Amino acid sequence: MKKITVREIIKATGAQMIALGDMEAALDKEIWHVTQDSRETKEGTLFVARIGEVRDGHDFLPQCFENGVTACLSQKVVAPTNGAILLLVPDTGKALLDLTAYYRDLFDIPYVGITGSVGKTTTKDMIASVLSQKYNTLWTDGNYNNEVGVPLTMFRIEDHHEAAVIEMGMNHFGELDRIATAVRPHIGVISNVGVAHIGFLGSREGILKAKCEMLDHLEKDGVAILNADNDMLQTLEGKLPHPIKWFGVENKKDFYADEIEVVGLEQTKCTLHTPIGSVSVVIPVPGEHMVLNALSAAAVGVELGLTLEQIKAGIDGFIPTKKRMTLMKDVNGLTILNDSYNANPVSMKSALDVLANAEGRKVAVLGTMGELEEYAPAMHKEVGAYAAAKDTDVLICIGKWNDCMEAGAREGGMTEVYRYETQEAFWENGLHLIKEGDNVLVKASLSTGLSRTVDKLQGVN
Template sequence: MIPIDINQAAEFSGGKLIGENKVITCITTDSRAAAENSLFVAVKGDKFDGHDFIEKAWENGAECVLSEKEFIVPHGKSLILVENTRKALLDLAEGYRSLFNIPVVSVTGSVGKTTTKDIIAGVLSQKYNVHKTKGNFNNDIGVPITIFSLENEHTAAVVEMGMNHSGEIDVLAKAVKPDVGVITNIGVSHIENLGSREGILKAKCEMFPYIGKDGYAVLNGDDDMLCKIRGFEHTYGLSNNAKIIWYGTDNEFDIWASDIEPMGLEGIKCTINTPKGSFEAMISVPGVHMVYNAMAAAAVGIIQDMDLESIKKGIESFMPTGMRMEKFNLFDGAVLIDDSYNANPVSTKAAIDVLASCKGHKCAILGDMFELGEYAEKMHFDIGEYAAEKEINELIAIGEISANIFNGAKTAGLDNKKYYKTVEEFLNSGYKPRGTVLIKASHSMHFSEIAEYIKKF
């Protein structure tokens, strides 16, 4: 981060400064990372309280701590007293963001946030020195940390924003102040907390009021929920003269894809059409959903007045991050598709589509998808039916809720199927992979253990 003084940090966070005013060059929520010239923010979590580590942070070299509680401040050190450290962290990030006059893109949506963020960053990097969210650090701690990592040399930023309750995008977008806001789609992730897809749509649209004057919203026009915004922009909070760039597969959209040609596990080819002209792109990751991610990135490139060759180069340079449609070659021509980072019904069906396009024996190893509330049983059952309809040869369901995947496959007539209650039970089953194997489940199912097991073959 660029240096700021503690007085400025107190002003940004709305806190009371106790102690000396010095310069800080690092803001952290991890007391172990607190070092000379750092500010330690004592946030509270479900299983921890940063206030328990304040004295350790000072010992490690922190110049200042941001706290909800008063402490005896060591000589030469400082404390900023606030009512709520999590809110103050966001306020501090908002203040730090105001020091930068660069294009900032925010990305949210039910599915594809991280991949879309990475492709957008790849496109913008053809013109800018881009700072982007690491991994999927997209919550009320990860977003501020991303903002604090901005340096003078950065000329653009791409920030991922996640949520599982209403009001969360609102506070994140207030800190990010995006010039361009991208929503990939509205699925069913976190429907347990938000009640309905309409509730999810409204929660995602909390970003709109914070898009800068003359900024842009980039929206998936093929999404049956996002298209409801048309004609009701003000109802969903889009004002401030912000414009909408729609993308999809219909030529009525600003950015649209045609000639979509799956290339097996090598990826997918398409033509992306823009107001500046058209270009053919080969995306190195399979799945029609990747075309949508590429279109969103192309839209951002067009907004930033980039030439088509640079946009194409940025899209084609994309490589997936860990456990997201990663391909591993095994023995005897077998292949593992590791898509185990996370799962929801939309992304799981997309992954099954990729598996279905492969030749030879096709095996899907699927696990529980969480935060679906009262819809959980039916949505897991539907996944089992879908796998059968797509003529997957072998299905293995793992997890308590995934018994419904097994039952759905059974009802739809899939013969080769098995069910295991736990990952451990599966790992002890003697399974040997053949053909193409897909693994996918919610992150907390720990399917990474299955990936490591299969990669040994």
């Protein structure tokens, strides 16, 4: 993090300073680390006391003072000790985003914002891989894509960075509006509009509206890069104040691909066509849906002046985030597709498409998809039916709505379908269903913790 002073923080947030001793000296104190984790506090740290569902960060202010923290953003008056500074604001969450917006403007670099119902993390990683061929690029680490994670990501930008790729997630209206106000991207990428979070947003039209909150905060000379194959995004044609660059496979507009070949569980080959020429790439991850990610990366690359050779190098050298369609070969005689990081109906089907390319017996271990609310029974049943349609040999359904997933598969003609209330029950009673030589897909929403089943299959206790 680039050093900023307490004076700058007050300017950005409108905070009221409470400190003992020399006030001018307090204003000139420097911050080079921002956190909401009291265990990380020390000299040079700004601690943000947020009120969460489980814990109130204000309860940890005394610990921060003892640790030698430089300053704390707080909604409550707590007398600072040990030379610390209290910065009082009405809402620490808003103040954190206000400070992020201030910090963003300290750097004259292009900001790329990414959102979407499915695939935004892989899209982010691939765009970052491409841009890194020309620019010193910072990008979102892991799932730091919410109203706290985005600021913490932005505070990692330093003077040597030449571009930033920021993933933005949400599950309610207004979240992207608040986040994008701080980021103000030059390029806004929407990977797709599916059904993730439909339980909170009510409809796909609602999801589209929520995703477009990011586009409302594009810079004046910004550009939107949108999936031309997505029916909801297509409705934005001619309706945005910014130019749109389209990418797709079915709809051949600005950026498109053909000659697509999925090579088993190893890779995906295709030819990308762009306004500056065409290039053949080898995406080191299986699945036709990965081609759309490559196209969006190519679109961003062209927009920021990369050559076709640089774009190819970035795509060919792409390394996905762990637990995102990670291929694990020869694990206790198994081939495992670890996609346990997240799940929704669209990504479940894409993963089953990938599994269908495997040689040998295909086993899908599928858990609960979250945030679907009243749509959950029907959508779990739909995934079960899709597993049957893709000739999955064995389907193991774990957790809530497993009966719906089983029903869909059996109605689709599958006979080897098993369900368990918990993964522990599967470990105890169902591991024998998986045989040496099997190809095993493991996928569920992150909250289910199904990555522990991957550990179990690896023999890790």
